[in-house]
Amino acid sequence: MKETLVRLEKNGAIAILTLDNPPVNAASTTLMNTLHARFDEIEKDSNIRCVILAGAGEKAFCAGGDLREEKDFGSPEASKAFRALGRRTLDRIEAFPVPIVAAIHGYCIGGGTAIGWACDIRIAADNTTFRAGDAYIGMVPSWGMGLTRLPRYVGRCRALDILLLGENFDAETAREFGLVTRVVKRADLEKEALAVAERIASASPTAIRATRDAIRFNSRETWADMVAFEADICEQVFAHPDAHEGPKAFSEKRKPNFKGL
Numbered sequence: 511m512k513e514t515l516v517r518l519e520k521n522g523a524i525a526i527l528t529l530d531n532p533p534v535n536a537a538s539t540t541l542m543n544t545l546h547a548r549f550d551e552i553e554k555d556s557n558i559r560c561v562i563l564a565g566a567g568e569k570a571f572c573a574g575g576d577l578r579e580e581k582d583f584g585s586p587e588a589s590k591a592f593r594a595l596g597r598r599t600l601d602r603i604e605a606f607p608v609p610i611v612a613a614i615h616g617y618c619i620g621g622g623t624a625i626g627w628a629c630d631i632r633i634a635a636d637n638t639t640f641r642a643g644d645a646y647i648g649m650v651p652s653w654g655m656g657l658t659r660l661p662r663y664v665g666r667c668r669a670l671d672i673l674l675l676g677e678n679f680d681a682e683t684a685r686e687f688g689l690v691t692r693v694v695k696r697a698d699l700e701k702e703a704l705a706v707a708e709r710i711a712s713a714s715p716t717a718i719r720a721t722r723d724a725i726r727f728n729s730r731e732t733w734a735d736m737v738a739f740e741a742d743i744c745e746q747v748f749a750h751p752d753a754h755e756g757p758k759a760f761s762e763k764r765k766p767n768f769k770g771l
Contacts, residue, residue: 515530525552541576549606561707562707563613600659608715614632614690615634627655632689633692639679
């Protein structure tokens, strides 16, 4: 496994993961397996409260699945395994113990959009180009984003616009669609992502995780199931020391001392 394909740095309570597979950080099997190994490392560090996921170089955040690899798949089983790895990667991003902030720049295409849009917060540089045009290379989105999550994110009509036309669109358009949290100048991307991650890291990790769990559950289950889930999760959160520490710190005009997960 090439550890350098996904670099890991730590900045206090923030872990920074950088996809580094020149020239466009294509998501190969090795890169995604390395990403999972890096996630394993982060999960062992109880001090980490937020992750930033970025792409190395100036060309791309991630220009999709590695087509050089896909064209060489020798069997339907190998192709199926690659698709399963992509789905497992998105599921892990969504269910990761701490939030993940995507710092997106340059090309974010195909599987790159799947990885980026699955993150909790998505900061895009003003030079970002998005495209989900699988149909134009004879494929369909297969990692659980385009056909599964995207219609829930943006609605039926916009999902069809994105997937059937398969055209490039910029960061501002992605923000209008709700796929991007905010757009910043390319030179400010790292600073903005770090500021967002530090803000999240200052909140109660228990409350943040409960909120993310609830939103993920809500996107998959019925209204009645969600009502019951909310009641259960509120019982857990309000019984946690953070729920007492927060109001107390507010009344005492000091920074709260929240517990780790």
